[in-house]
Amino acid sequence: MNINKERLAEHFIALCEMSSPSREEKGVADYLKQTCSSLGADFIREDDSAAQTGSNTGNLIIRFNGSNGADPVFFACHMDTVNPGRDVKVDRNGDILTSRGGTILGGDDKSGIAPLIELVTLLKENGAAHRTIEIVFTTCEEIGLIGARHIDYRLLQSRFGYALDATGIDQVIIGTPAANKNKIKVHGVAAHAGIRPEAGVNAFLIAAHAITKLRLGRIDEESTANIGLIKGGVATNIVPEHLVMSGEVRSHSAEKLAAYTEEIKSVFIDTIADWPTPEGTGDKHPSLDFTMTAAYPAMRLSMDDIVVETVKKAGQTLGRDIQFIVAGGGSDATFLNGYGLATAIIATGMTDVHTTDESLNLNDMVSLTELLHAIATE
Numbered sequence: 001m002n003i004n005k006e007r008l009a010e011h012f013i014a015l016c017e018m019s020s021p022s023r024e025e026k027g028v029a030d031y032l033k034q035t036c037s038s039l040g041a042d043f044i045r046e047d048d049s050a051a052q053t054g055s056n057t058g059n060l061i062i063r064f065n066g067s068n069g070a071d072p073v074f075f076a077c078h079m080d081t082v083n084p085g086r087d088v089k090v091d092r093n094g095d096i097l098t099s100r101g102g103t104i105l106g107g108d109d110k111s112g113i114a115p116l117i118e119l120v121t122l123l124k125e126n127g128a129a130h131r132t133i134e135i136v137f138t139t140c141e142e143i144g145l146i147g148a149r150h151i152d153y154r155l156l157q158s159r160f161g162y163a164l165d166a167t168g169i170d171q172v173i174i175g176t177p178a179a180n181k182n183k184i185k186v187h188g189v190a191a192h193a194g195i196r197p198e199a200g201v202n203a204f205l206i207a208a209h210a211i212t213k214l215r216l217g218r219i220d221e222e223s224t225a226n227i228g229l230i231k232g233g234v235a236t237n238i239v240p241e242h243l244v245m246s247g248e249v250r251s252h253s254a255e256k257l258a259a260y261t262e263e264i265k266s267v268f269i270d271t272i273a274d275w276p277t278p279e280g281t282g283d284k285h286p287s288l289d290f291t292m293t294a295a296y297p298a299m300r301l302s303m304d305d306i307v308v309e310t311v312k313k314a315g316q317t318l319g320r321d322i323q324f325i326v327a328g329g330g331s332d333a334t335f336l337n338g339y340g341l342a343t344a345i346i347a348t349g350m351t352d353v354h355t356t357d358e359s360l361n362l363n364d365m366v367s368l369t370e371l372l373h374a375i376a377t378e
């Protein structure tokens with residue numbers, strides 16, 4: 001297997017320097033269509049998801065037909081990046097790649113895309129017998145997995161595959177948590193803060209009392225909770241009437257997810273129920289609107305599933321020790337699994353992602369390409 005490290009670096013740098021914030025992935029999509037077409041792809045299709053996602057492109061599904069008789073496999077990466085991710089300039093220091101400063105690098109998820117291009121280039125070059133390989137490039141992963149949510153999965157022949165989208169190396173994620181998002185609206189009573197504060201109920205004060213009673217952060221070994229956004233208030237001289245908070249709960253256990261979400265709701269309900277109603281305001285009481293949305297379901301693959309066994313075997317062929325782990329985030333794999341496509345997540349070596357200190361070691365992308373090659377030719 002002659003992986004061309006410099007060619008891999010060139011594709012990676014070109015991809016990182018192409019701006020692709022969520023909903024603006026078209027430049028990257030065009031580059032990938034063109035690259036795969038010149039590599040002799042047998043099928044290149046953009047699905048119709050753009051109407052639902054609001055992106056300037058659909059998801060891409062690309063197929064390279066195989067001949068070794070093994071089951072077809074897909075590899076998925078998302079094309080979008082987080083902010084600040086426009087006009088990235090890549091700095092290279094030996095094998096370490098970083099942004100020149102002020103922006104992310106974009107290794108999430110371009111450190112998966114570049115090895116995929118190297119994989120199909122390599123297979124064309126060395127003529128190795130391989131299974132049918134399908135490549136899925138999604139949009140809008142970073143803003144709620146909405147490309148994968150709306151993907152036209154019927155275009156795929158494969159029944160299992162891998163999302164290349166995680167930190168670390170030689171790690172495969174086989175379980176991710178489910179998440180609930182909540183929106184909590186606290187309604188107090190407005191009053192002039194200087195002239196008649198006695199008639200007001202400060203929504204911020206209610207929220208503050210409730211928040212101090214919540215269990216936030218890591219709640220147990222498989223669950224977390226957070227309040228991430230607070231908005232409210234009108235002016236310094238008005239007792240604030242409304243406040244809106246948004247938060248989330250994640251858990252690998254469906255029962256705990258439901259229980260912790262309920263716990264947050266009841267803390268707010270109890271806090272409001274105990275709150276005194278100001279004198280002389282008639283029937284004005286503080287109140288609450290609590291809405292919960294299921295953001296995504298949990299995913300858990302079994303160790304004897306073909307998707308786990310195939311990558312395990314590929315690791316053994318290469319003499320590498322692959323770790324199978326359960327980790328804490330939603331990803332495109334969540335929805336692909338939901339559509340009946342068994343999907344594990346393979347680490348790409350991306351490091352300090354979503355920060356301007358992000359870096360990537362070229363050798364990690366080389367070893368990822370080796371693993372993909374072993375899966376393809378198994």
Ligand SMILES: [Zn+2]
Pocket residue numbers: 078108109141165166
């Ligand atoms: Zn990602």
